[in-house]
Amino acid sequence: MSATETPQQEAEHGHHPTARDYVNIAVILGILTALEVSTYFFEFGPLGVPMLIVLMVIKFLLVVGWFMHLRFDTKVFSRLMYTGLAFALVLYSITLAALYLDNFSAMT
Amino acid sequence: MSSTTATRPGRYQRPNPREGFISWITTTDHKRIGLMYFWTVLVFFFFGGVQSALIRTQLAQAEQSVLTEEIYNQVFTMHGITMVFLVVMPFAAAFFNYLIPLMIGARDVAFPRLNAFSYWVFLFAGIFLYSSFLLGGAPNGSWVGYAPLSTDAVSNMGFYAIGINALGISSLAASINFIVTILNMRAPGMTFMRMPVFIWMALVTSFLLLFAVPIISTALFMLMFDGVYGGQFFEPATGGDPILYQHLFWLFGHPEVYIMILPTMGIISETLPVFSRKPLFGYAAVVFAGAAIGFIGFGVWAHHMFTSAMGPVARSAFALATMFIAVPTGIKIFNWVFTMWGGKLRFTTSMLFSIGFVSMFTIGGLSGVTHAIVPHNAQQHDTYYVVAHFHYVLFGGALFGLIAGVYFWFPKVTGRLMNETLGKWHFWTWLLGFNLTFGPMHMSGLLGQPRRTAVLPAELGPTVELYNLLSGVGLIILFGSALVFLYNLLASTKKGELAGEDPWDARTLEWLTTSPPKAHNWDKIPTVTHRDEFWHRKYAEDEAGRPVAVPAGAAEDVGDPRGDNAEALDEHIHMPDASYWPFVMVLGLVPLMYGLNFASAPLIAIGLLWAIIGMYGWIIEPLAEGDDDDPLDAPNPSATTGAVTY
Amino acid sequence: MAAGAHETSLGIDHRKLGMWTFLGSEFLFFGAFLATFLLYVQTTAGGPGVEIFDIPFTSISSFVLLMSSLTMVLAHNAHTQGDLRRMRMWILATAGQGAVFLGGQVFEFNVFVREGLTFGTSPFATSFYVLTGFHGAHVFIGILLLLTLYTFSLTGKVKPNQPLKTEMIGLYWHFVDIVWVVLFTVVYLIPELTVLD
């Protein structure tokens, strides 16, 4: 493998984010984190958990999409990552469901 | 491959021997690594076979005590571990290594040093596992290592948890390597739908490994933390749930069984067409079914836990998923059979083993479906009926196919043919011995013989005793048969009949190059225009679909279908140079493994440090001398003054 | 091996493809420990439970780790422009923030142990330590990689026209960061809301 890590190659994917974009993303991330932490100080009632999950997903997507360039890179990478993520989510959810909901202790 | 090799001042001398011991230690050639896998596997297979012989001796008659319970339990555990992790999986890795680059028209795998790393980890993890016999006894918690039994110190399962985890690292590295190789290094024109089915199955297997290995890794870490470091993951006393371990193990364990069978299915999909002189029936369906098996295979794990603490909903769901995995498998079976249909079958040894595979695997698969009948699984589970099932799919399936592959590609690797007469002896005795060993187990299981028992209870009755005796007789035949095979292998390597370039009238790319292939595989990378590229260079089809040999003087010159190859060397072929570092780095793993097992901080520290130093050596060393990954690599003054790591 | 990215079938560099493949599998690794933790959130065997967490403290170290992703991507950005000097600066900043995070974790562990949450106290304790511990180990490896990158950029082993090296380490670093994004929410914040009430 060799001489491919040239700036031009990155340019091929076009619309490459600039340092300013990155800082903007980071500011958003910071605000979202502050929102998350606010659940500890203020009462959100039943909204708390859904809100935390939504915030977590947004932060995740921001980091992955911008900092890891998934939005700008080839689809192959997204597929690899989301396959792994989907496998993990589905398999472990089923496992937890089986352990929590459908065993003998739960039956009686 | 450059003049700078010898002249770099201040750097250690890069190894570059072509033969001898050092050349094997340092090789990064995928073909040599494949061969090392193969021979190592044979040795472990012998160990696994000896262990099975001990098992069968102990069970030859009721209430015997040739072995104590203690020894018996170690023996059957090591038998399972050996056969699964040190025989079938690395056997497939041997084929992957040797064949993937050749079949896709590449010069090597994507990461040659990582490839060597995988092999050395495998070897040392295997040695580590076997060293347990000398260090207080081998693991004896069965190959599934259920907690909390396996967290008890008397089970010696620390070796298992750590050794298998190391093997997992090896597999994970190999799977990434193969995935990148297959996705990224195909010859020009080799689209996905032109890839040989073997390559497809290698790809699916690698993905299964990629996603399954991390799961077992977590399970084994937990086992290790509980067993050696006082963790509470599975300890019921504080509320730990032993069933969690079972889920994690089988989340890996079931994909694992397809990891063991898919490579074989790939091999069969190459041999059957060649010896039937027809293309594979329904290529797309076979490929798709293989991927479907891999995918569904992730959703059936709990069928190993039907009698565990699972409620009726989970039992039902997993029963359904399990049954439906028979559908894609059935597609493959029928496609293979119809590949033979209407062909001209040549019964070489390789073909016999391939047909044997289809037949034996069907038996094993059907008994697998009967396991999914949950109410009756409660009768079959953990009996010899299950033992029969999985030996039919593993031995009758995976091993038959792998052996078919050995006979098929032997001429590719050595340039010589294996002796067909001995081969036929091998096949028929193998088939007979196998069925005699494992056929009766179906019955002894249903008649009430549980597995993993060090004694055959007399109360099971004379019928069961007879079946067990038959199994023993079968094993004797198998051993004889294995010796025939071994002799054939060794003798044919030395003085087998010369094979020529294309002994089987084969179809795929690997036969395009010389046998054995040159270090760089191809003088010129071939351009692919068809599925079964090599065949299409030899034959064209007339309107009726009948193949005719390519005209125009092609027939007299074998070299001609290799048109590409006849030309002069590609400009300048860079092959990765040999390297000490993978081996050196893996040596660090040895103190690390023992350190973890005996909770010894100094050993762990030494191991980690060693491995890290090895890693730096690896990073600093260019892939090939003078072919550094940087075109600007001019002698840089700071390079020798600033670098401190070696 | 002669093939550069321009010659690969997908037109992608091997190493980057390999890294992404690896990261795909890492989800299953952390997922299992996370699922285990969720199973045992309340299994404290009479020992301390989630009330032991110090959310403000962890929030700060989480924030630091999150911001290290910014400096990481800035380092990569600088490298793509061939500016090794700025790249090195950002790399050091990233490694430094990683070290702050790790220090926070070590401190936190110490406090917990003193408050009675030892490794073997309960399934809750073990799964907490192993989950966050493995994440910490990843951060540690990340810091090693960053420092290596830093040194190599000084010695000339990493050159201005090789931003891929920075990018690869960046991918790894960001991955470790998103794992923490998930852990922070699922391990600390959500149990704090649900289990305690």
Next chain:
Amino acid sequence: MRDSSAERPSPRRRTRLVPMAGFSLLALLLAACGGDATRTPQNALNPAGRYAQEPHDLITIVLIIAAVVFVLVHFLIIYSVVKYRQRKDDDGSLPVQIHGNTRLEIFWTIIPALILAGIAVPTVQMIFSQMDEPDDAFVVEVIGHRWWFEYYYPEHDIYTANEMAIPVGRPVRLQMTASDPARDPAQGVIHSFWVPRLAGKQDLIPGQMTYLNMLADEPGRYYGQCAEYCGLSHANMRIRVEALDDAAFDAWLEAQQAPAEVPADELAARGRELFGDLGERQACAACHQVWEGDGGRTPGTGPDLTHLMSREEFAGAIHDMTPENLREWLRDPNSMKSMQYEVNGIGMPDLDLTDEELDALVAYLLTLE
């Protein structure tokens, strides 16, 4: 049918070896179905009550389907092998290159799917019906220890080991868990309760409760054994279920509820004394209960011995209850059964008993009717 077909493999033509092996297997399978209970007492193919019968009926159908698929696949293989083999007088031409046939392929995708869907329906129904708690069930608690089973009859406050008595014709609901050495799940491991003729198996999990239904239609002795690998002596962890008709069962309950009698015989009385006090050594009573009527029954870490002699076998039901065996058991337990008391406290210790002590203890044990 007899099982004897296994004993005489008949000479066959080689090419038919594969299918023949399969067929003889099938023949064997059927042969064993009606198996004779005394020759194969642990036979899953010879059910003796609804919880074993229903699965058996289901699997019979599935096995027939499997046999049909087997025959079909092998017919195709053999037909191809015979018909399409390359002949001696082959002209060297190549066969037509068929690449596939979509219609055929769809066919053999759908047909198996339909067959499996057909099997799936009754399977799922039966999963639920087998696990449902029966209405008038007789409850027995089971605890799996390394390496013996302990039974407790909650309605009658009875403890016993390895051999379990149940009433005929009445569903029995086992309520099961595992622990070692006594009721401490800390060292417990997983076992599995399996008496094939009465029901399928169900694992016993330390720290959790699992349930199993059993039913015996006929009186008799049913054999079983632990079916989940549980360490050293897993092979020596057997189960006996004695199904008794109503009268006999009531008598059994009554006998078990009675306290042990204090022996009159001198030697046995000496044994009783030793049982409670072995000086420096651990007393038998430290682990074994012999309930003499005072207070409630309190289980020990070893089997309850109050009515030891009502059992035919002991030590995980691997040894006959004879004075010689008992004596040997007390003299050197590890010679009778592999255990690891010295390693991790599991099993029965070797107490270095002298000959007189042995005589006295055995005499005492023999009085525990």
